[in-house]
Amino acid sequence: MVKGFRSASEVGMFLTSLVVGLTMVMGPNAINSAPSFMLDYYKYIDKDQNATPVFSSFWVNVLTYYTVVTLVSQALHEPTNLTTFMCRFSLLSRMQVSVLVMLVELIVIVVLPHSGASEASAIAGIVIVAYLGGAARAYFENTGYALFGPCPPKMLTGMLVGSAASSALVSVIQIVLKGVMPDTYASVLTQSIIYFSLALGIIFLGGVLLLSLLCNPFARHYVAEFRSHRSIWHNVYRKTSAARAAQAATAAVAGDGELAAVAAAEPIATADGHHLPVLDDDMLFDDRAPREDRADAAALKQRQLDDGNDDESGGRPSLAKDGAVAAGTVASSDADEQEPLTTAELLQGVRLWPVVREIYPMMISCVLTFGITYLVYPGMLTAVDPEDGWYTTIVMAIYNFGDLVGRCLTLIKVLWVPRKVVVIGSIVRIIFIPLLILCAAKQIPSHAAAYVFTAVLAVSNGFFGTLSMVYAPETPALRTEGERALAGQTNGVMLLAGCAIGSLVQIGLVMPFS
Numbered sequence: 001m002v003k004g005f006r007s008a009s010e011v012g013m014f015l016t017s018l019v020v021g022l023t024m025v026m027g028p029n030a031i032n033s034a035p036s037f038m039l040d041y042y043k044y045i046d047k048d049q050n051a052t053p054v055f056s057s058f059w060v061n062v063l064t065y066y067t068v069v070t071l072v073s074q075a076l077h078e079p080t081n082l083t084t085f086m087c088r089f090s091l092l093s094r095m096q097v098s099v100l101v102m103l104v105e106l107i108v109i110v111v112l113p114h115s116g117a118s119e120a121s122a123i124a125g126i127v128i129v130a131y132l133g134g135a136a137r138a139y140f141e142n143t144g145y146a147l148f149g150p151c152p153p154k155m156l157t158g159m160l161v162g163s164a165a166s167s168a169l170v171s172v173i174q175i176v177l178k179g180v181m182p183d184t185y186a187s188v189l190t191q192s193i194i195y196f197s198l199a200l201g202i203i204f205l206g207g208v209l210l211l212s213l214l215c216n217p218f219a220r221h222y223v224a225e226f227r228s229h230r231s232i233w234h235n236v237y238r239k240t241s242a243a244r245a246a247q248a249a250t251a252a253v254a255g256d257g258e259l260a261a262v263a264a265a266e267p268i269a270t271a272d273g274h275h276l277p278v279l280d281d282d283m284l285f286d287d288r289a290p291r292e293d294r295a296d297a298a299a300l301k302q303r304q305l306d307d308g309n310d311d312e313s314g315g316r317p318s319l320a321k322d323g324a325v326a327a328g329t330v331a332s333s334d335a336d337e338q339e340p341l342t343t344a345e346l347l348q349g350v351r352l353w354p355v356v357r358e359i360y361p362m363m364i365s366c367v368l369t370f371g372i373t374y375l376v377y378p379g380m381l382t383a384v385d386p387e388d389g390w391y392t393t394i395v396m397a398i399y400n401f402g403d404l405v406g407r408c409l410t411l412i413k414v415l416w417v418p419r420k421v422v423v424i425g426s427i428v429r430i431i432f433i434p435l436l437i438l439c440a441a442k443q444i445p446s447h448a449a450a451y452v453f454t455a456v457l458a459v460s461n462g463f464f465g466t467l468s469m470v471y472a473p474e475t476p477a478l479r480t481e482g483e484r485a486l487a488g489q490t491n492g493v494m495l496l497a498g499c500a501i502g503s504l505v506q507i508g509l510v511m512p513f514s
Contacts, residue, residue, distance in 0.1 A: 004154075009218035016209040016216075017148055017155045020095075021162020022169075023206030024141045027102050027133050030199035031066060031109070033170045036183060037192035038062050044113035045122045049185035054119050066130045067503070073134025074141075075500040078493050081142040082486070087347040091147050091225055092210060093236045098140035099207035103200060105133035110196050142492045146343065149473035149488025150481040151222040154411060156473065156488065160466045161407040166202075167400035170195070174393060224481050225343040240348045346482030352490065358477045359487050361423050365468040366491050367498040368426040373461045374502025376436045379510035383440040384450045391447060398451055399458045406462020410470065419471055425464045432457045440513045469495065 005011045031038060039062060042053040053059050080086055086094070108129045112122050148155040173194070181187045213219040213226060220226040228235055341349075356363070377399060385391045409415050417425070432453060439450045472491040473484040 007218060009216045012216055013155060013218050014158050016213060017158035018162040019206045019209050020144050021159040022166045023203050024137055025163045025166050026199040026202050027105055028070060029166050029170045030195045032063060033174055033195045034192040035063060036188040042119050045117060045119055055123060058123055069127055069130040070134035071500050071503055073131045074138040074496055077135040078138035078142050078496050081139055082489055084348060088237055088239050088344055090235045090344050091143050092232060094139050094143045095210055096207055098136040099203060101132055101136035102203050105129040106196050106200055142489050145488030145492040146485040147223060150484045153470045153474055156470050157410050157466055160469060164404040164407045164462055168404045171397035171400045175397060178393060223343060224341055224346055227340050228342050235342050238342055238344045240345045343485060347485055350482040350486050355483055355486050355490060358475050359472040361419060362468045362472040363491055363494045365423045365426040366494040369461060369465040369468060370495050370498030371502040372429045374499045375433055375506050379506050380436045380440055381454055383510055383513040395450060395454055398454050402455045402458025403462040406459040407466045409463050410466040422464055422467050429460055
């Protein structure tokens, strides 16, 4: 097995988390990686490289409009993923529908120039798919935090590393293509096909790997939804009954979710044919309560249920006063077998405010880290010398690779700093705002200085941003799967809030330099 992994199924889930991270930002990366194609999109609509646009002001700012529409759509839709109604849908159904919409978004942009559409129709189509794509990414990304939040921290880290790897991959392709291909009408079209084909392939792969988790023992061990005995279609929408809602709520308060995992989870097979204990978490990456303490508590709870809940007919555990039964299951209405709660049902039984009270320092750190970054990225970075094509390409590559390095560093547990240091670090990063403004104003005239500031900004963004996201669901006070899933989702909303607020304020900062 790969060092740090104890089974093939664990490696498979980690690879899935990486591809999910790639998938959630691949659409915008593909569009922003083909600026010449998008800026001259009207030429490809008219099939004339000398065409004159009717709506010239739109095409000059098409990338800005696309980004704003996407961010606004994400900002509007991501908080709705925390509502009771959305929590009734399974994690897998939310993510698969999002994958389909993201595929449609890119396919429409690729097909429109070959469809005979007018320029006005193309503008309408771009705005519509930008909004739909933003909504899909909001649900896909936020649900991903709920999916990987209850798992060992390296799974959520893998998702965040994947999103940075997507940008780094695009930067490499940009540099290579810029060096070997001319900037002509036909060449730009070819480059756009390369970017969009890559993006479509990765998004499709993300959907396939998510489906594969249904057969992954490691995923079944940590994610309640995959342990269900019902079909995936039966679990698409689960409106919790009063009894199951009471059970989920009780689990959130009393820690029954851990007991449910003990009874319902499947053991993980290792390469040598042995099986890991059900509660044997990945201690290299897990700062939750010690395994032995949780195992003892689960065993004690099981004995209490066995001793106190036997009925007269044969010793089977009966429904408790709060609606809970042994191992966090309830009797099925159409069968005698007991059915474990799904993730959707667990989420419906968890209240938001108690979770917020426990994770608010990481929420503050998250919104500050990404808010400060998006105050200067990408506008202020490129404003240093917007006329130099190689400078803008290199500075973006430095940011993308620095962000990736920062996120990869969080895979090394010994580098994890205390939570208070994460908060302090996210505040200290404010210093990059005046430094990069001075670079853009030519008060610090050297490109080298801008490169250095960008590199440190990026590494610190990746490191502190990832730790703030990972620490939230790993808060020791969060005892159950539902609480950790909701913590991941809640901090995901803060991440997007930071990006949206920073981007909107950045517009005012960049205008004097444009």
